[in-house]
Amino acid sequence: MKSLMIITILFYMLSTAGYFAYLFIQKSFLQRGGYLLLLGGFLCHTMTIGCGFLQSGHLPVNNLHDTLSLAGWAVPGVFLGVQYRFNLKILGVYAAPFVALVMVLVFQIPKASAPANDILKSFWLISHVTVIFLGEAAFALAAGVGVLYLLQERTIKTKKHRFFFKRLPSLELLDSTGYGCIVIGFSLLTLGLITGFVYAKSVWGRFWSWDPKEVWSGITWLFYAALLHERLTVGWRGRKSAIMAIIGFGVLLFTFLGVNLLLEGHHVEFTKF
Numbered sequence: 001m002k003s004l005m006i007i008t009i010l011f012y013m014l015s016t017a018g019y020f021a022y023l024f025i026q027k028s029f030l031q032r033g034g035y036l037l038l039l040g041g042f043l044c045h046t047m048t049i050g051c052g053f054l055q056s057g058h059l060p061v062n063n064l065h066d067t068l069s070l071a072g073w074a075v076p077g078v079f080l081g082v083q084y085r086f087n088l089k090i091l092g093v094y095a096a097p098f099v100a101l102v103m104v105l106v107f108q109i110p111k112a113s114a115p116a117n118d119i120l121k122s123f124w125l126i127s128h129v130t131v132i133f134l135g136e137a138a139f140a141l142a143a144g145v146g147v148l149y150l151l152q153e154r155t156i157k158t159k160k161h162r163f164f165f166k167r168l169p170s171l172e173l174l175d176s177t178g179y180g181c182i183v184i185g186f187s188l189l190t191l192g193l194i195t196g197f198v199y200a201k202s203v204w205g206r207f208w209s210w211d212p213k214e215v216w217s218g219i220t221w222l223f224y225a226a227l228l229h230e231r232l233t234v235g236w237r238g239r240k241s242a243i244m245a246i247i248g249f250g251v252l253l254f255t256f257l258g259v260n261l262l263l264e265g266h267h268v269e270f271t272k273f
Helices: 002-025 028-056 064-086 089-108 123-158 163-167 171-204 212-233 238-262 266-271
Strands: none
Touching (some): 028 064, 064 123, 064 171, 089 123, 123 238, 171 212, 171 238
16 A cells, blocks of 8 residues: 555656656657656546545545645645646646655645544545545636746747746647536536535534535635636636636635644544644
C-alpha cells in the first residue's frame, strides 16, 4: 500500500517535470509525456484508494490522510476530462504540481486508525463524498485557469509579448475553459449537496442541522451560483470571472480544511480530521 503511494507520487512528480519542460521548451512530446505520466499516476492512485476500500470495507474518508488523498485523486480525474473536452494543454502545468503537492502532504500525514463504522458503507455517503470532491476538483482547475488568464491578459496589456504570450493560449479559450470548469463544478456540487441531504436524513434524522460544514457548503454553493448568474445575465467574463474563480476556490479551501480545523460539528467528529 505504501509502496503504491510512493509510485503514485513519483508519477505525479515526473508529470510535473514533463509539463514544466513543455512550458519552457514547447515540444509536443513533452506535453504528451506529462499527460501520460499524470494518467499513470491517476491509475495508481485509483488502485491505492481501491485497496483502502477493500481493506476497510468502506470508502476511506474517516481521517485526514484518506480524505485528502481522495480529494487529490479527484483533481487529475477531472483534469483528464477537461483536457479531452477543451484541449487546454498548458493546464497541466497547474494540475500536475497541484496534485503532486497534495500527495506529498498526504504521505507526511500519519494514517490514524479508526474503528469500523457501518455508516461509512452507505451508498449515499459514497455518492455524496465522491461527487463533492469531483466538483471541488473542477473548481480548483477553474482557479488555475483564472491564474493563467490573468497572466496572459497582463502580458497582452503591457505589450511585452515574451514568455507567457507565446506559451499561453488565447484569452477566449482560457475564459471558455474556466467557465466550463465552473459549470461542471457547480453541477457536481449541487448533486453532492442533494445526496448529502439524503444521507443526513438517514443518519441524523433531518436534512439540515446548521452544522458549520453544512453552512459553509451552502455559502460556497451560493457564491458559485451568483457567479454563474452574473455571467449569464450581466456578462461577467474575462478578468472579473477569473478573479471570482480564484476567490471562490479560497472559500472552498476554507470549507474543506478551515471548518474542520477551526470549528466544531458532527462532520468533524464523524470524519476525525
